[in-house]
Amino acid sequence: MKALTIQIGIFGRTNVGKSSLMNFMTNQKTSIVSEIAGTTTDVVWKQMELNPLGHITLFDTAGINDTSLLGAARIEKTKRAFDSSDIVILMCEAGKFGYFEENIIKEAEKRQTPCIIAVSKIDLNRPDEAFFESLKKYTKRILLFSSVTGNRDALLNSLKKFLIEVLPDNYIENYLSLRNIIKKDDTVVLVMPIDLGAPRGKIIMPQVQTVRHLLDLHAASYTVQDTEYETSLQNLKKQPALVITDSQAIKQVSSKTPQNIKLTTFSIIYAADKSDIVEMARGAATLNNLKDGDKILISEGCTHHASSDDIGRVKFPKWIREYSKKNIEVNYVSGQDYPKDLKDYKVIIHCGGCALNRKGMLARLNKALEAGIPMTNYGIAISVFNGAIEKVLEIFPEALSTYKTALKSNG
Ligand SMILES: Nc1nc2c(ncn2[C@@H]2O[C@H](COP(=O)(O)OP(=O)(O)OP(=O)(O)O)[C@@H](O)[C@H]2O)c(=O)[nH]1
Ligand code: SF4
Ligand SMILES: [Mg+2]
Structure with missing residues (x-):
């Protein structure tokens, strides 16, 4: 299940605030926070919902700058978390960005993994202009963060924006809302009026895609114009699982649809598949x-x-x-x-x-x-x-x- 989610790993030096960021994002005490460097020794992970992108898995990792603190097996686990991250969040404190951080960036680049830099503890030490500018050569995706004074919604919104920018199209392209509504052998009635505005000899894209999705789901689609809708409903042996109509015929179609039959429009399905319904x-x-x-x-x-x-x-x-x-x-x-x-x-x-x-x-x-x-x-x-x-x-x-x-x- 974890593999099907977007995986985001938090990396950085010991004590930089990785576990605090994890807890702040998940809104839970998922990971142990303490002032002792090297508190997190094992990879901790947690799934959360980040609509409209769906499930994400967050990894909190051990700071592997001080390898003397950690056994080889633990270093290996952090490296594995690095390899499986779709996105790397590199945490640093203002003014502290050196060989260790550059190495993480280099490793991420090698794997073509997008990197976000989170500057932590800004309530204690806000980065000056020069430091902020120096980070921009690595990425333009920079979060300024404090687990003490930060706003969770603002942080998640910035993260969401970065995810949308960096995730490959196919991550968020293959979204199919009908999958949760229609099952194999269901019948779906599609109402497609052919009026003067309809393109000659063609069916428009959202309708074509819906037919394709229904085929993928092994459901039957039954296509009619609004003028034949009522008769078609009566002719069906089994009640349809759903009626989907062109939005412009919604008034007529809804007046002819019994209350117990589910009804929606191609636009609603399209909005759910393509954006955030x-x-x-x-x-x-x-x-x-x-x-x-x-x-x-x-x-x-x-x-x-x-x-x-x-x-x-x-x-x-x-x-x-x-x-x-x-x-x-x-x-x-x-x-x-x-x-x-x-x-x-x-x-x-x-x-x-x-x-x-x-x-x-x-x-x-x-x-x-x-x-x-x-x-x-x-x-x-x-x-x-x-x-x-x-x-x-x-x-x-x-x-x-x-x-x-x-x-x-x-x-
Ligand atoms: N003032 C302030 N303190 C913070 C902030 N974030 C973390 N801290 C403190 O910094 C210390 C280390 O925080 P952790 O979240 O445990 O850091 P970590 O990077 O997970 O550390 P390791 O697991 O040891 O690598 C703790 O005492 C936190 O309370 C912050 O935004 N502001
Ligand atoms: S739905 Fe929007 S993008 Fe598609 S043809 Fe109409 S105006 Fe263009
Ligand atoms: Mg930690």
Whole structure:
């Protein structure tokens, strides 16, 4: 199981604060902390959840600068932890960076393992500008940390940002939320209206991918247009495990779906696979609390030729104003033009992001959250506008409860 998680090893000299960092991150007394150098003599590991990346395993290791303190077997164990780390956190104190630290960096480079430097005990000794600058030649990913005065959320957010930047695409690319919902031999009804906006002779990417995922899960998919949906449901011998519809047909489809049948949209599945459905659901709640003068950013992942009723430029501004009945300023960006400064926006509504990979979408989401701005996506917003959001989020209970809690605290 450990092998399936992202493994992060904490390395550094004895007494630098490795075990304190481990305990701070896990929020538990996982590892023994003491002022005696050489306290940790064996590798200690702990798994924790770091959404949306999933499980990570943290290793706390022995400081192997003073080898006289340790037997060969223990040094070997720390080396093994080094070899199996996907990410190395190298801890040092301000002003103390020498041969030992450089050697760790060199070893990490040899293995092509990304390295993060954590400068510890900054409550006692804050690094000066010159020291901080000198670390930048090794990595631009530097955490300033104190286990006494530090903020755990801020630390985990910085770590998450670094992980998203450095982890190979396939680590976070092969995410498949349907795996937890659908099992072998289930039937899933897919509702795909072929309207004027549908590309000629083709099925759009999120729908194609869903069909592929269902095949991988050995489930059956049953594809219909919204016009045939009701009859198809009646014709099915076995109740479907799930109905997935195009967001734009959510109103009609939800009105024809019995309460006991689970219903969601391709956009919800896509948001769960490509970003963080819990954060996107939290962002969606903001749409119920808009005020005159609020600014909303519509962001699309690619530049495409806009038609006269383009969804981002025309339909969304109209839907937002109709739904909120408020005077809202709506700005639009596309492609690489993701703004540096997001702080004036009340919420960002992003497209599904089929042209971006999961890493790219997570980086955008993270940037918004760092600026304290919620984000949601097109399909989720459409379900809000059509009064079906709570139904379509049912298959992701944490997202649903986050949406409901955010609604209460916004209101
Ligand atoms: N003031 C302050 N003290 C710290 C901080 N982090 C760790 N310490 C203290 O530094 C000492 C060593 O901390 P540990 O976390 O045990 O260090 P370690 O790197 O795991 O040490 P070894 O296991 O011996 O290699 C302890 O007395 C901690 O209380 C910090 O951020 N601020
Ligand atoms: S979903 Fe976003 S990235 Fe995909 S085609 Fe539409 S605008 Fe481009
Ligand atoms: Mg220790």
